[in-house]
Amino acid sequence: MKKQPKPRVAFFDFTDCEGCQLQIANMGTTLLELTQLVDIVKFREIMSEEAEDYDIAIIEGAISTDNDVKRIKKIREKAKVLITLGACAAIGGVNGIKNRTSLEIAKQRVYGDMAGSINTINAMPVHKVVNVDYIINGCPVYLPEVISVFKCLLMGKPYVVPNYPVCAECKMNENVCRYEKDEECLGPVTRAGCNSWCINNGNKCYGCRGLLENPPIDAAKDILLKYGLTLEEVLGRFTLYNDSMGEKYDKEFK
Amino acid sequence: MKYAVIKKEDLNLWVKHLMKKAKLYAPKRKENLFVFRQVKDASEICLSYIPTILPPKKYYFPQKEKLLKFNINPFLTSKAIEGFEDFILFAVHTCDIAGIQCMDVVFRDGPEDPNYLNRKDKMTIIGIECLQYCDEHANCVSMGNHVPRGGYDLMMIELSEKFILHINSEKGEKLVSSLDYIKEADEKDMISLERLREAKKKMFKEEFSGSLPEIYEVFDKRFNSSVWKDIAKQCVACGNCTAVCPTCYCFDVIDEVELSLNKGTRYRMWNSCLMDDFAKVAGGEDFRKGRDARQRHRYYRKFKYPVDKFNRYFCTGCGRCTRSCMAGIKLVETVNSLLKEP
């Protein structure tokens, strides 16, 4: 193979908890293997050096201030490839909860007296502001998927996020269905790709990977209602992670 | 020897003997359900169980199966699996044995599938006959699979203090011969077996309101039935029903490369005809749109298409699709409402 200079990777965070970057920092030897293929030039969780030039920008976090908008646009200009890392960047994530109320009320709730000096806008996933080349879903990201995305990137092919529900993976893992135990679970309407990570470990699906492209909302609603949830509760479950993209689901539900 | 007997108290001894011969997969409890797992001790095995979450197909048609290993540059391919391992499936229900027979037909049909046939070659099947219904979702009687109909090496039938073993193959014979605690069945045993089968007849009743030929005919006529639309309204397209079906064998082909970006493995992975992209081509055309058409396709792949192609119904009556459907789509109800339609 031709020897090419390794692409330079920089990590950036916006409105998030930096937990997805932490996942990557905790990758262990695989991270070392990955550095055979790419140069990490900016990643504040693991290094103090910071380079200004990069080829691949990895973005964690949602866009939620005017400043964020300016900053992400600048990064996009510079980066050849832009990857969103985690639910906040991919679908807005939990940050979207603030979009449920007016910005004034949200500011008041969080900052009280200081609310007046806070600049904030509705939380948005990165792709609402700039073009995104690769999306890595999840809260936090699922490491095998992160590695798959890197491989796709380096091979020059798109990464296709599965457009089938988590159930498909969950059944292959032979888990006892949460519904079987009279618990609700967002698996049926959430995009797979996480290998039903949460359910494998005894939890349920919270829908952190975002809803399917063509979610069978009516049927899903029937099921959730059958298991004793009210419409508000159902909406609440659906929108924990998906609120910033909520219009679509509001429309489907109401 | 055609029929043998083993005392219940000796069962552990025999299981230990089997485990020495090959890997032993048997039904085990998992939370409130059951799964086939490798067992290391007889005490782990649950002989009285409702069909496992996944059928034993995961052992002869694994969820993600290596097809070949490759090297991108230079272009090289090699066998992905060097040797297949011997294994014993223990305490398999007769419905699941019917499932294995269906898969045999599919993968033997030309062009033959070497992966499947190699695995099948290494497989020993020890069945267990159900003496009562597992639950209300099964339709094994209508499918004729509530009693042993071949396809196994040994079949265990529980009598009060012992098991009768029906020896159905040389492979099976080898697993019971020269063991002092397994003896040939005597006349009394055979009479007990006959009585048991008689008693079973009273308990097990046809679940469908029509015979199989009637059902075939109804499927021939009801392609555009409103039943499919009704099911589509309930269906979340989660794919549970296809994953748990012992006779669903659709798959997708995927490549996984190592981080070297040069070596990799090609796999086939279970796939479901209920998924959105299943019949979509690169140009964008989706040749089976809508959950009604997809559910219909699933049913037709049990009651119509395989009958035309292989002269075999591909529903085993295990009831898994109904059991695993969180929306409550019930196979027996679907078939019966098709039969009821004027």
Next chain:
Amino acid sequence: MIDREILLEKLKISPYKPIKAKIIQAYMLTDKEKFLRIELERKINLGHEPGQFVMVSIFGFTEAPISICSSPTDKGFFDLTVRNAGVLTNKLHQMEKGDTLGIRGPFGKGFPVDNMFGYDLLIVAGGLGIVPLRSLIRYIIHNRNDFGNVQLLLGCKTPQELLFKKEIKEWLKRAEVNVNCTVDKADSEWQGNVGLITTLIPGVDINPARTYAVVVGPPIMYKFVIVKLLEKKIPDYQIIVSLERRMRCGLGKCGHCQIEGVYVCQSGPVFTYADLKNFKGECHEKTA
């Protein structure tokens, strides 16, 4: 045929194992379609029928079904023409002469050329439909005396999208095939017809009992073309179509290409209209 035996021997190892092949020619035919000439290792002849397809394999990018567009009478190589539409075809578009790829196949049932001997042919190609049909037309040209009059009706969106322009001119010049072309949208240089391909059918002069019609094009085209052919009184079993489906294994197993109970990768992609009539409602190409 010795080559066939080598191929079958390879398949016996595993039907999933692709054969190594080399691209010996590669160039863009139009903005969207690339032409690839391919040579199998040891120069084995593919030994296909016109109308069959191969599974093209690029490791890391899986496989895709691609129609063969050369005739079995073109020896030592075979041709593919691919539009950049998916992950694998996108990679194919980046590949050049000398690059290696894998081939499985040929798969499926081709055009029934043996039955067509002595008949006139009315070939209807819409858009990319000319790709698999080129295998048939080249076969006819190489065995020209075995067939009667051959008319080709060719349709595409714009003159720029017309595939195999030079070759078609050659056919016309040598009077081997009568070609009638139409585009949806003409430019200033276009001298042919403008309008849908169906508008060309009523005008063709044929003896329906002695004519095979062969139709390949986008799914939407079939029903309209077939209606016109039936109006021409061509019998059902002399109307031949080739259908596109999502073949993944080519072995009649994986299920993706099924139309009702039929695996297109094995029983197709070529069908007669009489075959299509047996479908109950899953065949998009059937007339209503």
